[in-house]
Amino acid sequence: MELSNLNIEKYLKQNGIKPSYQRIKIFEYLVKHRNHPTVDIIYQELVKNIPTLSKTTVYNTLKLFLEKRIIQLIVIEENETRYDADITTHAHFKCEKCGRVYDIRVDLTEMKIEGLKTFQVKENHIYFKGICEKCLKENK
Amino acid sequence: MELSNLNIEKYLKQNGIKPSYQRIKIFEYLVKHRNHPTVDIIYQELVKNIPTLSKTTVYNTLKLFLEKRIIQLIVIEENETRYDADITTHAHFKCEKCGRVYDIRVDLTEMKIEGLKTFQVKENHIYFKGICEKCLKENK
DNA sequence: AATTAAAATGTAATGATTATAAATTGTCAA
DNA sequence: TTGACAATTTATAATCATTACATTTTAATT
Numbered sequence: 001m002e003l004s005n006l007n008i009e010k011y012l013k014q015n016g017i018k019p020s021y022q023r024i025k026i027f028e029y030l031v032k033h034r035n036h037p038t039v040d041i042i043y044q045e046l047v048k049n050i051p052t053l054s055k056t057t058v059y060n061t062l063k064l065f066l067e068k069r070i071i072q073l074i075v076i077e078e079n080e081t082r083y084d085a086d087i088t089t090h091a092h093f094k095c096e097k098c099g100r101v102y103d104i105r106v107d108l109t110e111m112k113i114e115g116l117k118t119f120q121v122k123e124n125h126i127y128f129k130g131i132c133e134k135c136l137k138e139n140k
Numbered sequence: 141m142e143l144s145n146l147n148i149e150k151y152l153k154q155n156g157i158k159p160s161y162q163r164i165k166i167f168e169y170l171v172k173h174r175n176h177p178t179v180d181i182i183y184q185e186l187v188k189n190i191p192t193l194s195k196t197t198v199y200n201t202l203k204l205f206l207e208k209r210i211i212q213l214i215v216i217e218e219n220e221t222r223y224d225a226d227i228t229t230h231a232h233f234k235c236e237k238c239g240r241v242y243d244i245r246v247d248l249t250e251m252k253i254e255g256l257k258t259f260q261v262k263e264n265h266i267y268f269k270g271i272c273e274k275c276l277k278e279n280k
Numbered sequence: 281a282a283t284t285a286a287a288a289t290g291t292a293a294t295g296a297t298t299a300t301a302a303a304t305t306g307t308c309a310a
Numbered sequence: 311t312t313g314a315c316a317a318t319t320t321a322t323a324a325t326c327a328t329t330a331c332a333t334t335t336t337a338a339t340t
Contacts, residue, residue, distance in 0.1 A: 018286080018287085018337090020286090020287065020288080020336090020337090022287085022288070023287090038327095039327080039328085040327085052288085052289075052335095053288090053289090054288060054289045054290065055289095055328095056288075056289065056290075056291095056328095056329085056330095057287080057288055057289070059327095059328070059329075060287085060288080061288095073218065075215050075216065075217070075218050076215065076265075077215070078213065078215050078221045078296095078297090079296085079297075079326085079327070080327095081218045081327085081328090091253070093255075093256065093259055093261075095259075096262070102255075102259075103255075104253060104255040104256060105253075105254065105255050106253055106255075111246065111247075113231070113244060113245075113246055114245065115233075115242075115243075115244040115245050115246075116233065116244060116268065118273040118276075119233055119235075119242075119268070119270055119271065119272050119273055119276075120270045120271040120276060121233075121268045121269075121270040122236070122269055122270040122271075123268065123269040123270065124266070124267075124268045124269075125216075125265075125266070125267050125268070125269075126264070126265070126266050127264075127265050128256065128259070128261045128263065128264050128265070129261075129262055129263040129264075129265075130259055130260045130261040130262040130263065131259065131260040131262075132259055133258040133259055136258075136259075136260060158306095158317080158318085160305090160306090160317090160318065160319085162318085162319070163318095178296095179296080179297085180296085192319085192320075193319090193320090194319065194320045194321065195297095195320095196297095196298085196299095196319075196320065196321075196322095197318080197319055197320070199296095199297070199298075200318085200319080218327095218328090219295085219296070219327085219328080220296095221296085221297090
């Protein structure tokens with residue numbers, strides 16, 4: 001299902017989450033922007049329209065979303081935790097210049113890993129660092 | 141070259157690092173244990189034999205090693221930064237039960253990624269989470 | 281409307297990392 | 311060998327993201 005078209009309230013309910021105003025807005029932010037934001041980015045954006053919003057609420061809500069597995073954690077840099085409402089398998093690319101985090105489609109079926117045969121794998125994470133196309137062009 | 145057999149003092153010099161006692165011991169710890177330790181683990185182990193050791197020195201030294209590219213950063217959990225003296229391309233697996241971080245050999249040549257064509261990739265990181273073989277057996 | 285539970289909020293506490301300044305050690309010319 | 315300067319280590323304080331906790335607000339139920 002395309003996240004951008006779904007009814008967020010319904011989606012939260014389906015996943016056992018009571019759809020409060022704040023929860024809806026936080027999830028909506030993730031779905032609409034798809035920018036892999038940090039807690040602070042989410043807070044700074046939403047507090048413009050929800051002046052009473054507390055950063056603790058953002059933390060609590062994201063933790064709840066993680067427990068219910070409707071978002072995933074992205075940890076690329078130390079001390080920079082980001083969140084993604086796209087929970088399908090995909091990789092990320094972080095540009096060292098502009099700091100943007102891009103979604104990268106990867107085909108993991110190609111990747112057969114001997115060393116993991118005897119392990120029970122629950123999550124896989126792939127990310128790259130470098131310079132994005134946009135920044136490469138600008139620096140010419 | 142096998143890191144475990146090399147002369148650490150020489151290796152540091154070759155990479156533009158003045159081989160002080162602390163630096164040698166910290167690098168030696170990484171090479172001998174290969175356990176992807178945190179700063180605290182390194183500090184707690186080394187301070188047993190170097191009572192004057194400061195945690196700041198461990199931080200400074202690891203930062204220097206990173207700049208000189210003789211170690212790599214491993215960030216799997218938020219708020220848990222680990223270090224690895226093996227700078228060859230390989231993946232990691234963190235066990236959710238015992239917390240151990242395993243090295244996993246992967247063949248990245250198989251992984252052709254359309255979305256990265258126009259980007260300049262400098263680093264790639266792959267990690268998995270789940271239950272390791274040891275813990276799977278113990279829980280039976 | 282009253283009662284209770286859930287959620288949101290504000291503030292304080294925690295803990296890893298970084299900044300800063302002082303002390304120690306190493307280097308090298310005189 | 312000594313003195314002076316630079317590099318390194320150390321100890322302490324500051325920072326900042328996250329978590330803990332207590333209070334207030336909102337929602338649900340009778």
